[in-house]
Amino acid sequence: MSNLENNLKIIDKLAIGVDLGGSKIGIALVKKNGEIEKYVKIPTNAEQGKELIINRIKQGIYQVIEEKDLQINNILGIGIGAPGPVDYKKGIIHCAPNLPEWTDVPLSNIIKDEFKIPVIVENDANAAAWGEKSFGIAKGIDDMICISLGTGIGAGLILNGKIYHGKNNLAGEIGHIVVNKEGPLCNCGNYGCLEAYSSASGIKNRINNKIKELETESQVLPPLLNFDDISLAQIFEMARQGNQIVQDIVDEAIEYLGIGIASVVNILNPEMVVLVGGITNEGEKLLNPLKETVFQRGMSSHLQDLKIVFGSLGEYAGVIGAAALLWNYN
Ligand SMILES: [Zn+2]
Structure with missing residues (x-):
């Protein structure tokens, strides 16, 4: 040649x-x-x-x-x-x-x-x-949920080897599962959605609201910070360094995420749950308590072979996946 x-x-x-x-x-x-x-x-x-x-x-x-x-x-x-x-x-x-x-x-x-x-x-x-699914951690897996954790929370569903779109292409809105009927207001207008607890914006809103609450109660204030300008990594770091208010809200964010994932796992019986987005930089500190909640809350029959992992393509999952649509799309 x-x-x-x-x-x-x-x-x-x-x-x-x-x-x-x-x-x-x-x-x-x-x-x-x-x-x-x-x-x-x-x-x-x-x-x-x-x-x-x-x-x-x-x-x-x-x-x-x-x-x-x-x-x-x-x-x-x-x-x-x-x-x-x-x-x-x-x-x-x-x-x-x-x-x-x-x-x-x-x-x-x-x-x-x-x-x-x-x-x-x-x-x-x-x-x-x-x-x-094409080139990353879920290669060869036909039933998986890929959850994007960022400002919001969304998911791509691969079922029977194909992207599941739903009737009006709206499937996968895992961020709007209601995890607490009396929970905080969500961007979608509903209350108590997973996104209002476990997304970057949800975590920041909850910290800001907690600070306001403490101010009105004239309690001892945590360091006054504008949480809108702080990265999720910095928030997790504050939790690790012993800021109790931040720690409690981060712990709850992970717990509610686990509850949401357990519900989806019960419905769809996937082989793998893949987590992508900035929050995955937290590594085991996020993954271990998250798995604990999923395994506490999910049905034991659905959990036997379930893998909960971070994506392996990092910030390139989107461009690689978009290109891969040209080769092996359904
Ligand atoms: Zn919502």
């Missing part, structure tokens, strides 16, 4: 994955074995509006192709993971939390018109789940 033929053979196997987030956009050129050939991360600048964001996505795609000296016709296609409900059959983003103006955007057709190659748009949690 000549060098040229050899190169073309390799090039033929590349796809582009895009992970569209509220604060950043990841764009990667991905090989068929899941390896990233080239990756760029650009700011979303959501406040600048839809058109400019779409232009930045296009520029980023051109950038990864050109920096590897490729042509667009060497690329198999483009997969895009986007927040919020996505009609994956039509490639339409219905709405996207944190992205103003993004209502019923036919992103698939817009990108296809530019590059003239196949484009698939999926929900971002589904794309991350597909990445872990």
Whole structure:
């Protein structure tokens, strides 16, 4: 085989994955074995509006192709993971939390018109789940839940080897399982959702509310901090260093997460629960108490072979999974 033929053979196997987030956009050129050939991360600048964001996505795609000296016709296609409900059959983003103006955007057709190659748009949690299933910790596993723990809590469901979308592409909203009917107000308008306890925003809100409560009761105040500007890692560190208020809220966040996971495990009987997102940096300090709660609360018959693990693709699960939609999608 000549060098040229050899190169073309390799090039033929590349796809582009895009992970569209509220604060950043990841764009990667991905090989068929899941390896990233080239990756760029650009700011979303959501406040600048839809058109400019779409232009930045296009520029980023051109950038990864050109920096590897490729042509667009060497690329198999483009997969895009986007927040919020996505009609994956039509490639339409219905709405996207944190992205103003993004209502019923036919992103698939817009990108296809530019590059003239196949484009698939999926929900971002589904794309991350597909990445872990295709090339990550859940490789070869046909029944798994991939939970994204971040500002909010979402999940991608892989059932019988396929992404489960539900009738209106709304499946997987694990963050809005009600874990306490008298719990705090959630972003969705309901009370006591898992997201209001165990997401980064939920944990911060609860700490802020607790501080206000103590202020009105004229009790001894914890160090006055603006928790909105603090990372989840810093909050966990404060808990470890003995700040009792923070410790209690973090412990409850993990406990409620375990209760939520146990409920989903009872319903879906997965082989594996994969946790992804920034909170996974906490490692065993998060995983051990979480597993304890799941194993206390779940049905013993469902727990025998259950694996609860962190994803292995880190922040790249979304771009790798989006690219993988081009090769082995259902
Ligand atoms: Zn909710």
